[in-house]
Amino acid sequence: MDIKLVPITDDNVWDVYKMSVAKHQEDFVAPNDQSLIEAYVTLLKGDNVHTFAINQGDTPVGFVMLGYGAQEGDPEIAKDNYLIWRFMIDHEYQGKGYGKQALHEIIKFIKSFPNGEAKACWLSYEPENIFAKKFYASFGFKETGEICDDELVAVLSLNS
Template identity: 30%
Template sequence: MSNVKLVELNLENWYECCKLEVSSEQAEYIESNAISIAQSKFEPTLKPYAIYFEEKVVGFLMYNSVQEELDGHWVYRIMVDKEFQGKGIGKAATNLMISEMAKLPNVKKIVVGYHPENLGAHNLYSSLSFIDNGDRFGNEMAVIKHLNE
């Protein structure tokens, strides 16, 4: 999907990211973008990005640029505004994020955690070859994508 791109969070797009919303059914599964943006200011290894579709901010994602649990680099957030869901934007943005993360030094695994009842997240990560090895962190399951070495 060539009309989807990631842009590092900046002065021009941070507020648009704060205004984005997921559906009411998804809201219990994800922190607000404002909280994620604040977290990135206190944890400098976190990399926040706006997701653009046809030059409009429609989503937000954030990942850690250093290795953590399960010897992987973690995706902290990924969301697409409720008005733009179901169009393949989340999958395209996730693929772009994986490509960005693969450029980091020594990345072998990308890990993302999500609530087991979040079927949208489950379908997205399954379609991108993330594997559930049974790892659990609190109420979340962690799935892993192994990158080719």
Template identity: 35%
Template sequence: MPPSLEPITPDNVDAACRIKVSTEQDDYVAPVPHSLAEAYASYRTAWPRLIMDGDQAVGFVMGGFDPEAEVDFFRCGIWRLNVDARHQGAGYGRFAVEALIDEARRRGSKRVTVMWKQGEHGPENFYLKLGFTPTGEEFHGQVVGELFID
């Protein structure tokens, strides 16, 4: 059975909050409870999803969709990606990014953005392998990357 993305609900919010990246990655991505608070505060534009493998929560992804955003890289993008340390390297991150890209297409977007902190344990190589390229912009010390989609 392939992985799936599930909306965050009262039934799975505890499982989402238990998602933990490796200790080396803590400085590169906000913990899921912080992301869920941000999603609550940005409920009109946030798209939080639990990455499931069968009945097991293996990760969390949150997109943002706001075609009217003043800052162009906030119009359609990946806000967070947390794959539990025990499940990294199994393709769940790639699956989540591809699913978010599918959602962007469904909404009529032609460009998906992501921001990352650079560093030894950061996600830069992951996003570059998926085809994202740096725009040359930085935001709060993070590289802004983009991927054009059909």
């Protein structure tokens, strides 16, 4: 399997824009156009954000957006740590192992500490997103008991 993270450029931005999750997953992740707008505003503020297409070979199959450091309203863990802010595989490509492989690549990228050293990577998911809960737990994410924007916060230690 040849899954890689490809920075967003003129070449792939419209493919990412057009991606969508399944209807029943729409409450679990913001649409990619909204995420790209949030990334733009984050950059304008001088804060840290990375946006990537997730490619299977030359084909964009998903999108991930990463952050670093605390923004207003973030839980305590956000300070000096990385955030998997948005993560999705287009509905047509789900269930083929791409998400799992992509998460390995995402963690590898985070462990290169592109914005500075960190002890942890955090994320949050809707309590109803049982699949995300199991999926992230299988990578070692542990729930902290905190709630951020009605979502459960989970953390992966980067020390291993």
